[in-house]
Each structure stands twice: as structure tokens, then as C-alpha cells.
Amino acid sequence: MESAIPEHLQCPRTRQRRVPDDYTPPYPSTVARFKPAVERVVMAYFGIQYRAEPAPEAATQALQRIAGSFEGDKAPGHWDRARYVDEAGFTNVISIGYWDDPDRFDAWFADFGSKWAGARNAFERAGIGTFTEVLRPSVQRFETLFSSDLPEGVAVLADGLSDVVQEHAYWGGARDRIPLSQTSEMAPAGQPSVVTEGRYQRVVPHDNLCLIRSGQDWAATERDERRMYLEDVEPVLRAGMNFLRDEGLPIGCFANRYMTVVDHEGRDTEKSFGMGWWKSLSALERWAESHTTHLAIFGAAMKYLATLGPAAKLRLYHEVTVAAAGEQLFEYFNCHSQTGMLRAG
């Protein structure tokens, strides 16, 4: 067992972990380990938004173009794509790129990314909405967690997975896994605001915004386990995700998307994730640990894992980031007013 905080990011503490030094988690989990040379990563969400089905030709083209841009020497180290229909009835498809070299991202962004949802962009006359949501946190400012040895999201860029870590399976574990928590409360400062210039909108960020991507992969489940996931767990998860989407704002959740991962041809996979933009890690913690919708998710998941034990084939993971204002970029072009961080304005 080792600390979730890698040795080279450990520092003299002014703040304590929530668990004693002899704490042993009741089941094993691992975290992504990046090479010490990696100082910062980029998590970039590029969305398209449209109402009609089937997808308009412009949407298909946009998806092809960004997939094309994700090849070559400035390309992200990993990317994936997910889809969901939002509360306003729009289909949103988001292509998510991960870089572990901000310079390479900047070069890619100058070439292609800035034209995705910028004030002047490639889709101005295409009749679809586009949006860009980027965090570029220092390695002090995010954490990951995995129930299996199959990395997802930013962890695909990592050098590998850790041994079993100590800081998990208790409320506050995510905070304790973020290196910055050794010395900072990571309290939010300020409020995000939206600047509108015609069909172009951008968000002026606040300090210590929190993003969670929390996913599940049931592709490997069979028979009873699959039925248990789909019938006992998934509906409870969906209810919680919908609560955050529809009623999250007063508790600090700016936006929540419960997305199905699609393959590069656009077909649904047996993976999904929730991604949520939060005012602060603290607000996310409060929902997770006290709201009936999340306790129901947690209870269903615990019952599931208790029933199946180590034989469980369901794969779970998440990544949680607390981003400084200077580590955020939000641009929306021709999107409806309830899109992503526009709800924060």
C-alpha cells in the first residue's frame, strides 16, 4: 500500500488527511502515476450541439474534422468521445482530448482548437453549436481513482497505475488524493461570469472550480452481474445524474452531463460517465456525502460490490480536478443558454 500522492509531490503538510496513518481501506483501488517530468496536463472538451436527428451534415463534418486534427505530432496523447441528449432536447457530442505537454496543446490549439468555438470559427454558418471547455491543471491539482487496471481519461497518458493506495473508500478521499490538499483548503474565490458577444460567449473563470469525470464500464460484465448493474445500479445512478443536471445549481453544481461513450464511428459503447462542473470541491463533497441521490448511488454500488466481491467485472474510475482561474478556458458559439458553464453566468 502506498500514498495516492506520489513521492515527488509530497511536501510538509499544513493540513491533515482525514484518516489515521494506520488506516487500511476495505477494498483495493489504484491511481494513475505520471512520469515526474509531467508538470501539467490538459483536459479539453470539444462539444457540438444540434437539435435535429439524424445529425445534420455539419455535425458529422465537425466530428470528422476534429478527429482528423487529433492525429499528427501535436495530437493529444489520448482522446475519446461521448454523447448525450441534454435537458433542452439537444444532442451534444463531445470529443475529449488529453495532453501531458501544454506546449504541444497550445500549438495544436493555435492551429485548430481556437477555431472550434472562438469568436470567429469554422462553424459560423453551419447551424450547429460548438463549445470548448479546457482545464490545464498542474499535477498538484488533480487526482484519479481506478477499481481495475484499465486506465480511462487522463490516466491513459500516465506511466502506469500505482500499487493499492491508502486514501480511498472514505468521504474526503478525493481531497486527500489531490497533492495541493497537503497545504491548501482549495476554497473557491470569486464567481464565474459570462461575457456575451453576439453568438459567441465566454466564461470569466473563478479560482478553484472543480471538475469530476466519473465513469463506469460494464462491457466485461455477464449474466447476473450485468443484470444487477443495469437493473439495480444504473437507474439509481441516472436519477442522481439527472438531479444534478436539473437541480444542481443551488448546491453548487453548474452543469452535469451523464454521457455515453461512443466509438470513433459514433456507435454507443458499454461505457458511460458523468461529468460535472462544480463551484468547488467542497460543494461536490457535500452532495456526495449527504444528498439522498448520491447516497442511493453509493449504497447501490456498495451493495453491488459486496455481493460480487473481487469477482466484479464492472470497472469504475474517476478523475477530479480543482483548477485555478488561469487554468480554465470556456468558449461557446451558438449554444443554448443552459449549455455547460453558461449556466454559471
Place this chain on the structure above:
Amino acid sequence: MESAIPEHLQCPRTRQRRVPDDYTPPYPSTVARFKPAVERVVMAYFGIQYRAEPAPEAATQALQRIAGSFEGDKAPGHWDRARYVDEAGFTNVISIGYWDDPDRFDAWFADFGSKWAGARNAFERAGIGTFTEVLRPSVQRFETLFSSDLPEGVAVLADGLSDVVQEHAYWGGARDRIPLSQTSEMAPAGQPSVVTEGRYQRVVPHDNLCLIRSGQDWAATERDERRMYLEDVEPVLRAGMNFLRDEGLPIGCFANRYMTVVDHEGRDTEKSFGMGWWKSLSALERWAESHTTHLAIFGAAMKYLATLGPAAKLRLYHEVTVAAAGEQLFEYFNCHSQTGMLRAG
């Protein structure tokens, strides 16, 4: 809103609370406020144990005698009594006295208490078991919490109840309400051990033992609320209490009693409480926040409170103490080996 830690016990922190300064709990709770002159309280549990029903004459006499000793100038400021049938089939009746003046307790104890379950005691030939479990924590070492304005337990000695407090309704709230948590992890040190001298047994204590008394009073509930408590909440609570009684030891619960409060004539009231002896506050926290049995209790209680809102007539309270070794006394005479802290040996 105010801090659960009274002003005169606040000190420069070396450890942080779990919630940010602008945290607002989702519903109101209060804590007991003692006069600043109170530096230490005594919580003293005096049990009798017998197998036969109806109660043997010796049991009835013992209960009468201790009730008699609870009168006069050295008497506890408050006492109550509760009963349960333990896992070995024995009836246990515990008379619980609370003092806010340790000297007065010591004088009472020299007169009467030491004869309750000491090596030579008043019930040696009576054929019943007796036991004495006493904590005398400094005011830095315990906390209380109330959902109503009706004090119970040690809080009856208090000057009154606080305004609504900030540190509650999140995991870790109990720790944050204990003044010592400002500067100490309150980690357990050592292991309790049992010394047996014939029918007399005592426990050599360890540092930072934790006691929780967590109660409910449904006397004021009516109709739907009463049905909801008795049918939806109480069975879930009972299951959790039985889990701790029967399977608590590996997770750090030395003993757990789910007791019915009885009046001074021995009749059941509509109040109950669980009392648990734990290796540490940390062990109690882990069970409360992650074990399915407690999450079920928590979920049922939250659903209940969400349904009823401020109209709820159910009264809830608890007191949690973390006691230094020198603040503990455990004596057992002629008790079976699974009684209270004897299970720790």
C-alpha cells in the same frame, strides 16, 4: 449560527475542520452548553445482569438501592435507566448517572459506587452480575448534538442548548465538534486488556477509547410519523445495532447495546438509544460513513426527515466522548465474558 465549540474552549488550531468557513448545514441542530466553570463531567453506567425472568429479587433490590443512592447531596445531577437483553440471553439493566463535579462523584463513589461491582461488593452472594463503566472526560473531550430542544443524557446537566451550530450534517462533524480536535488527531494508543481475579474483572484501559450514546424519542410522534418511525426507520436501526453487537469487534466496536429507556418504575418508555464502546473515534467514523448497515440507517433517517421536514416530532440526540486512559474505569463482577468491555480483552 455559531461554532459547536464554545468560545472559551476555542484555541489556535493545528488541525482543520472538514468544512469551509462559509459552510451552512442543510437543517438545524444544537449542542449542550455547559457553564465555563465546568471542566469535567462524569458519565457512569451501573449495570446489573441476570438470566431469569421475572427479575430475581436481588436485581430488584440492587435497582432500588442505586436509585436511593442517587438522592442526596452527592447525587448525580441527572440519571436515567435503560434495559436490554443481550446476545447471551441475559437481561441487563443499566442505571446511568451524570455528574458535572468529579469531586462530588468521587465522594459518592467512595460511599456507594465502589461497592457496586468492586472486588468485594454488596452483591457477592446475590447471584446477579454487576458492572461499572465510568468515563470522566474533560470538556475538551466530548460533544453532543440535538435535533430538538429537549436535552437527554449528559446534556441535562448543561446550562442550556446552543444556537444552531455549524459543525453538523457532514461526515466528520462529531470530530469537529470535539474541542480537542482543534489540536489532536485523538488516535488510539495501546490496547485495553482484562485482568481477572476470580469473579471480579477489570479493564486496563487504552488512550482515546470512544463512547457513543445515540438516542431517539418517538413519544411525541403521531399517526403517519409514528408508523414511519416504527416501520421504516426502527427496523433498519435495529439491524445496524445488532450488526455492531454481533460483528463489530473486527471493525473496532468492542461492544454495542441497543437499549430501551425505562422509567424509574421499570416500565418501557418510547425512547431508546444505542451505546457503543469503540477502539477509537476513527473506527466509529469509518463504520458510520461507509458500512452498509449505517448507511441504511442514515438513508432511512434522511428520507424520514426529508418527508416530514421541520414538522418531525421524532427527537434525536447523541453524545460522543474520546476518553484518555486515566479517564476510564471498568469493573465487572460475576458477569458473562461477552459483557461490555470484557470483549476487548
